[in-house]
Structure formats: structure tokens, C-alpha cells
Amino acid sequence: MIETHELTRHFKDVRAVDGIDLRVAEGELVALLGPNGAGKSTTLRMLTTLIPPTSGTARVAGFDVTRQQRQVRQHIGYIGQGNGAAHSQRGRDELISQGRAYGLTVRAARARAAELIDSLGLGEVADRTVSTLSGGQRRRLDIAMGLIHAPRLLFLDEPSTGLDPQNRANLQEHIVALRREHGTTILLTTHYLDEADSLAERVIVVDHGRIVADDTPDRLKAVHAGDRVVLTLATGADADRAAALSARVPAATVTRGGRTLHIAVPGAPALVPGLLADLRADGVTVAAVEVSRPTLDDVFLNLTGRSLREGAPVAADLDLVGA
Structure with missing residues (x-):
């Protein structure tokens, strides 16, 4: 057509x-x-x-x-x-x-x-x-x-x-x-x-x-975004150790903002229990954890560095670990 x-x-x-x-x-x-x-x-x-x-x-x-x-x-x-x-x-x-x-x-x-x-x-x-x-x-x-x-x-x-x-x-x-x-x-x-x-x-x-x-929407999200884990750490030192440990997870991309880590990784729900156990073993205190499925906005952000909804650039002060 x-x-x-x-x-x-x-x-x-x-x-x-x-x-x-x-x-x-x-x-x-x-x-x-x-x-x-x-x-x-x-x-x-x-x-x-x-x-x-x-x-x-x-x-x-x-x-x-x-x-x-x-x-x-x-x-x-x-x-x-x-x-x-x-x-x-x-x-x-x-x-x-x-x-x-x-x-x-x-x-x-x-x-x-x-x-x-x-x-x-x-x-x-x-x-x-x-x-x-x-x-x-x-x-x-x-x-x-x-x-x-x-x-x-x-x-x-x-x-x-x-x-x-x-x-x-x-x-x-x-x-x-x-x-x-x-x-x-x-x-x-x-x-x-x-x-x-x-x-x-x-x-x-x-x-x-x-x-x-x-x-297809599902394949785009799987290939270009992946599942997302958001970790909120108790202190900045905890965030430093958590970022270093999370970056070792295969195929993971870690974005840090203050005491919060955003981890994009395939199969996140199955990986979270092991990641939390490793963090505890390393003495890291996790204040909160959230697991979410990727969205099409995540796809566009990953492809272009901008938000699909707003066309805005990614904040310049974010640190990218393992990208």
C-alpha cells in the first residue's frame, strides 16, 4: 500500500x-x-x-x-x-x-x-x-x-x-x-x-x-531498551559500590543520578534476587528497589539520547557506567 x-x-x-x-x-x-x-x-x-x-x-x-x-x-x-x-x-x-x-x-x-x-x-x-x-x-x-x-x-x-x-x-x-x-x-x-x-x-x-x-513494539523494547531496575541506595558510598557491582552484570547499562541507579538489562526480574544478595554481601544498603518493563520512550531514548515524548536531551550531569 x-x-x-x-x-x-x-x-x-x-x-x-x-x-x-x-x-x-x-x-x-x-x-x-x-x-x-x-x-x-x-x-x-x-x-x-x-x-x-x-x-x-x-x-x-x-x-x-x-x-x-x-x-x-x-x-x-x-x-x-x-x-x-x-x-x-x-x-x-x-x-x-x-x-x-x-x-x-x-x-x-x-x-x-x-x-x-x-x-x-x-x-x-x-x-x-x-x-x-x-x-x-x-x-x-x-x-x-x-x-x-x-x-x-x-x-x-x-x-x-x-x-x-x-x-x-x-x-x-x-x-x-x-x-x-x-x-x-x-x-x-x-x-x-x-x-x-x-x-x-x-x-x-x-x-x-x-x-x-x-x-514490532515487543522486539524494539527487547533489543533497544531491555528491562529496567531502579535502585535507591542509602548513601553516596553505597551508590558508588552498587554502580561498580551492577556494571559487571552482563549486557547491563547503568545510569546514575545521585543515590539512584537505573539499570537497563534483559531479564531483570530473574536477575534482581542475585544482584540484591551480592549487594548485601558487599555491605551495600539498598533503601528501595523497583523493576519495570521497558517502554517505547526507553527505546527512543536509547536510540537517540532524547525523549520521544519531549524531544529533550538527556541531562548532562548523568554518569553512564558500563555504556
Whole structure:
């Protein structure tokens, strides 16, 4: 459904997208992750024909994005970060108008609008003006507008931004149902890591306009992050001895901040009892211990040295032991 080769987009001296090779198969649900400015939205805008590439090639639904823009647009749905419906119009009317713009007859557009209103739970609000709808209702209306022509491929650019947790959960359920019931291929960008982890079968991490990782969420976490143990030591001297001892653990990376050690290591739950026994035998007093599974933010931090959520650099005063 999507295939790119050395796709680039430059804005004056800025390489927003710098040679992306991307392949998405029919029926996949893929999350595109990265900090602000990584090139995610620019990539989506090229794939949806909103802006032309500077160089490289891209085919979407079998059509070239520069030479066959009309055909591409006929086969895709695109839900951007802003609301697409006019605030003074009724939701149902907006859906019918969108269907007509895609060439549906009036009867077909009305029937399709009614179908989407029912499936997305908009029945009670469809005949109200858009300005009176809640954020979650508007977002579901945006999705309905993107689906009015039954596209084979749906682009979702940060669909949950600005929604409260309940509406986020509802929207995620609709996305899962959409793929299950219609086999729609979905490419989404998001800053909500739990959303990408729970929805996507494949995660692509982008930084500085290039793909730096591409795999399933579980494999990315296993390969690029590992489990994490947080030790809080009683004194600075205890922290010194604990850091030296922890660094001897195979495949462990130890990050120290004051009296706290963050130890990234595969299979942490099984290693902790032995590590604590060794620390006690060495006279080290452990005040607290916590074991956690890695997150996709840990993956991005390990790959780029920045937080996926904020794009912030790692604190300069952290000591890296065994890195």
C-alpha cells in the first residue's frame, strides 16, 4: 500500500525528510513515532499529495504521489491534526458534502453518511452544528469524513491530540474496529506511547528525517531498551559500590543520578534476587528497589539520547557506567 525510496523533503537549508525508505503492506496498522520536528507529519503530507517530494519516489495504493495525485487521493483517507468540518455546518451535511466531493451520488453519500454515523456512535449528535460538539465527537466526525469514500488506506496524524482519556480510549476502540471489520490499512503518528504500543503491530521510529528503527513494539523494547531496575541506595558510598557491582552484570547499562541507579538489562526480574544478595554481601544498603518493563520512550531514548515524548536531551550531569 505504501512504498518509498530515498524520499526527501527540504525546506531551504532544512532536511525535514532525509531519504526515507518505507514499505507498508495491505492491512497493516503501523505507527510512525518521533519527537516534534522529526519529519513524521512532513512524510504524511508527501504521501497524501499535499506537498511534493524534493527527491526520491513514493507510491501509495499503487499510484505515484507526484504523477498520479488524483488516483492517490481517491484511494486514501487523511485525518490531520486539526478539525476538518466547518463549525457552522451540521455533521451529517458535512459528511454528505464530503461524499459528493469524492463523486458519490446524493443517495450513495446519504447512505454512506448514515452508515458511518451509526458505526462511530454519532447518531445523537449528527444533526447538530459542529461547533456544539465535544472534542471527542468532532474527532469521530473527522474520522467519518476520512472514511466516507471507503478508502483502502487511512492516514491518522496524531488523532488523539487534545482528547481526554475517555475519548482517547473510545477513539482507539473505533480504530481497532475499523481495521477488524474493513481490513483498512492504517498509518498513524502519535505522541501517546501507550497508543502506539497497544494499537500498532509495527512501529517505525524517525529522527532527523530518517528511519532509525522499524520492528514490532515487543522486539524494539527487547533489543533497544531491555528491562529496567531502579535502585535507591542509602548513601553516596553505597551508590558508588552498587554502580561498580551492577556494571559487571552482563549486557547491563547503568545510569546514575545521585543515590539512584537505573539499570537497563534483559531479564531483570530473574536477575534482581542475585544482584540484591551480592549487594548485601558487599555491605551495600539498598533503601528501595523497583523493576519495570521497558517502554517505547526507553527505546527512543536509547536510540537517540532524547525523549520521544519531549524531544529533550538527556541531562548532562548523568554518569553512564558500563555504556
